[in-house]
Amino acid sequence: MVRNDAVRTLSDMPTVALLAAGDLLHFELGVAYEIFGNPPREAVDGWYDVLLCGPGPVRVGPFRVEPDHGLEHLATADTVIVPACADIDVPPSPELVDAVRTAHEAGARVASLCTGAFLLGAAGLLDGRRATTHWAHAEELSTRHPRAVVDPDVLYTDNGSVLTAAGKAAAVDLCLHLVHLDHGALIANSVARRLVMPPHRPGGQAQFVASPVPARGDHVLADLLAWVLERLDRPLTVADMARKANTSPRHLGRQFRSVTGQPPLQWLLTQRVRRAQELLEATGMSVESVALATGMGTATTLRRQFKRTVGVPPDTYRRAFRSANPTPDP
Structure with a gap:
């Protein structure tokens, strides 16, 4: 609760x-x-005046x-969420697009959560700016708004007056980031503790993206x-794969790009890293053993490639995703 001697009038509080x-998702x-409407005890210098704005009653998930x-x-708001x-696939109404664009032109900081980025894109706020959304929709966002610089790997982006968040949990990350900007680390950490969340999560969406192999x-x-996936622990070259497929390395490269969207060795590296993720989650194998089991050779190589692909080191990933009863290292 805010101390009585430090209470500010609503007009003095930054407005969110x-x-x-539209048909919104209730979680975001x-x-x-929850974050902007509930001040922590440490916020003795005031908090936010939160307004729920819209053209009329709306369905938000199962709620009205x-x-x-x-x-x-x-x-008139300082921040628009x-x-x-x-x-x-349902385009935002011109009324919403105009309202968000007008708010930004009036000086509001505008932040989208998950697929809310499509409304920002329709308002022209992503043009020339770095943006993100849920990884499953990032390609579509880039296709519809080619002037946006869409990054599918990050949890959120901050362009100053325009911010975007990835999937559901990343909405929490971005909101905490805004609190950090407005009130500092101490207050943001307090809000994060109340939510039982870290104030800042390492890495990005790449930790959570599934990389399915075509059936x-x-x-x-x-x-x-299928043959390659059974041999991820062995050295494999493009020539090895071409011989198995009874084709030339050049033709194999064209087939790989057509089927997987990647060159053969990049696809192979991706599968090695995904297999390493599975072993880190489900077993107690050491990083050295995981490196051998995935054909990386050494723990140093695994750490370098894993960090480059996933965004966090193997040990950090294991702490976040390890199962309750991992299989022991044989």
């Missing part, structure tokens, strides 16, 4: 406007309200929400990919 319109809206302010209040939309039998490389 939560956009409640709830996260934003009735905003207490109209869209015009976005233009745009939660995720449930269906990116056996549905493409020209099915048998070869």
Whole structure:
């Protein structure tokens, strides 16, 4: 609770406007309200005045929400939060696009959570700026808004007046980042402790992206990919794979790009790293043993390639994702 002698009037508090319109996802809206609407005890110099703004009653997941302010209040806010939309194939209404664009032009800091980035893109706020969204929709965001610099690997981006967050948990990361900017590390850490969250998570979305292999039998490389996956612990070259596929290395390279979108050795490295992730999660194998089991050779090589691909070192990844009862190292 804020001390009585330090209470500021609502007009003195920075205003955070939560956009409640369209078919929104309730998690992101709830996260934003939980963080900006509940001051920690340490916030003795004031907190935020939170407004729920929209054109009228709206469905938010299974709930019906009735905003207490109209869209015009976005233009008077210090910060505008745009939660995720449930269906990116439904274009945002011109009314919402104009309201968000007008708010930014009036000086508001605008932040999107997850697929809320598509509304920012429609308003032109991502043009020439770095942006992100949930990894599953990053390619579509880039296709629709080619002037945006979409980064599918980060948890959030900060361009000063325009910020974007990745998937659901990253909404928490970005909101905590905003609190850190406005109130400092001590207050942000206090809010994070209340949420039982680290104030800053290492790495990015690459830790959570699944990298499926096309099902056996549905493409020209099915048998070869299955053969390679059974031999990830062995040295393999493009020539080895070409001989197995009974083709030339050049033709194999074209087939790999067509099927996987990657050159053969890049695909092979990706599979080695994904296998290392599985072993770090499910076993007690040492990093040295994981390196041998995945064909990396040495722990140094594994650490370098793992950090480059996943965004965090193997030990950090294991602490975050290790199962409760890992298989012991044989």
